[in-house]
Amino acid sequence: MVKLAFSKPTRDAEGQRLLFDRYQQAGYDGLQLKGNQYSPYLDDPARFQAEWGSDPAHVSSLITMNPLDEDGKERLRTLFRFAAAVGSERVVLCHDVPRVGLTDDDLxxxxxxxxxxxQEASDQGVRLSLHHHTNEPVMHRRDFDVFFDAVQDKAVSLTVDTGHxxxxxxxxxxxxxxDLAPVIDNVHLKDYEDGQFRLLGQGTVEFGDIIDALTTLDASATLCVDEESRAEIFEGMEVSQRFLEGRLVAR
Incomplete structure (x- = not known):
């Protein structure tokens, strides 16, 4: 069966509660949380679980924007410990530094x-997955090959984002x-048009060929509707679910 998660930014605790309360009802298997949805609890995972529940599906992945200077590395290690404590399967890292000026050697x-x-994440039972991003180090098609040719011991996997x-x-x-199926463990399904992220099916991303290509991924890979349009939470859940209904096939 296809494992389908949902992710969407929220402005406040009320929006986050709606997200937590409705995603399973809307047909999703898990949540991939944005930074502000878990970061106040990094030093107290028990408080997070007391307030938001202990179901690991609530935290199937934790997304972070983080540079990797020394302070950034320590923040990431704290996140690995939090992820392990709450049962998250992966940390999705957007490497928050500019792409401009970087060479192949830098990548x-x-x-x-x-x-x-x-490897540190793996030692705690958590996967580290790189989320490529516009204007961040892995951005152009060639960057993916350079980066993953240099990854050691398969210690970093890839989150593909169709919108980015x-x-x-x-x-x-x-x-x-x-091409990159062996390293992909997570796919963010997102539409895009005219400089804006859109609800699925309302932009210019050609999902037919993409969905065919998803069958090449390992069965353990997660698909996530990464909903960053201007739609409200439940509208984003429902419209995306209707768009995907009948299109996704078992892997």
Missing amino acids: ADIARMMSGLG LMKSEVLDIAGLIR
């Missing part, structure tokens, strides 16, 4: 550094998924 150095961090690929002008998304 390879970053990959080796992340490999060490990925379009925004970064990487247009053969299905081809990228097929």
Whole structure:
């Protein structure tokens, strides 16, 4: 069966409660949380579980925007410990530094550094997955090959984001998924048009070929509707679920 998660930014505790209360009712298997949805609890995972529940599905992945200077590495290690304590299966890292000016050697150095961090995560039962991002180190099609050729011991996996690929002008998304299938553990399904992220089916991303390519992924990979349009929470859940209904096939 396809494991389908949902993710959406929330402005306040009321929005977060709605997200937690409704995602399973709307047909999703788990949540992938944005930073502000868990970061107040990093030093007290028991308080997070007391307030939001102890179901690991609530925290199937934890998304973070984080540079990897020394302070950033320590924050990431704190996140690994939190993820392990609450039962999250992966930390999704958006490497929050500019892409401009980086060479292939720089990308390879970053990959080796992340490999060490990925091993630390693995030691705690958590996966480290790189989320490529527009204007961050892994952005262009060639960057993916350079980066993952340098990853050591398969310690870092890849979260593919269909919207950010379009925004970064990487247009053969299905081809990228097929090429990188061995390292992909997570896919963010997101539509895009005219500089804005859209509800699924309301942008210019060609999902037919992409969904075909998803069948090349390992059965353990997670698909996540990463809903960053201007729609309200439940509208985003429902519209995305209707769009995907009948399109996703068992892997």
